[in-house]
Amino acid sequence: MSTMVLGLSVVVQALVAFAALRLVVVTRFRVAWALISSALFLMTVRRSITFYRVIADENAFAPDLVAELVALSISVLMLAGVLWIGPLLRAFDRANQELGARQAEFQAYAEASSDYFWATDEQLRVSYLSEEFERITDIPAERLLGRERGEVVPSTVDPAAWRAHL
Numbered sequence: 001m002s003t004m005v006l007g008l009s010v011v012v013q014a015l016v017a018f019a020a021l022r023l024v025v026v027t028r029f030r031v032a033w034a035l036i037s038s039a040l041f042l043m044t045v046r047r048s049i050t051f052y053r054v055i056a057d058e059n060a061f062a063p064d065l066v067a068e069l070v071a072l073s074i075s076v077l078m079l080a081g082v083l084w085i086g087p088l089l090r091a092f093d094r095a096n097q098e099l100g101a102r103q104a105e106f107q108a109y110a111e112a113s114s115d116y117f118w119a120t121d122e123q124l125r126v127s128y129l130s131e132e133f134e135r136i137t138d139i140p141a142e143r144l145l146g147r148e149r150g151e152v153v154p155s156t157v158d159p160a161a162w163r164a165h166l
Contacts, residue, residue, distance in 0.1 A: 002065040003054050005072050010047045012075040017041040019082040027089040040078070047071070124148055 017040035023033040116133035
């Protein structure tokens with residue numbers, strides 16, 4: 001019984017290694033998945049050596065059933081994890097590519113516009129200024145990027161009018 005569990009564990013571990021190797025090709029995380037896949041292949045080789053020794057009856061080696069069931073469980077969990085994370089990583093890559101395309105599209109609209117656009121981050125600091133901003137206002141973008149609007153208000157602006165604006 002323990003020999004059968006050992007053999008099944010070797011097969012499942014080999015499947016995990018191949019599934020991880022596939023992720024080297026289909027995701028951006030090539031180095032990470034190459035390392036994980038290599039480690040899984042080496043673990044498969046090690047388990048295969050044990051399986052060979054059991055089959056060849058080398059030194060009357062008998063695997064422990066409980067230990068082999070634990071190893072099989074680990075292999076099944078690794079297979080489930082690798083099969084589960086692959087589609088997630090591919091979806092992440094697709095969403096990231098779509099975001100980049102949408103950002104490029106917005107950039108093209110902003111640059112083609114006769115007006116200027118700006119964006120602020122979560123701290124309300126200027127994070128983006130279209131190219132038209134500098135042309136229309138004669139204010140260098142570097143002077144505003146990374147700063148809050150209140151930090152760059154001209155001294156000629158009436159404080160009451162500025163508060164009303166804010």
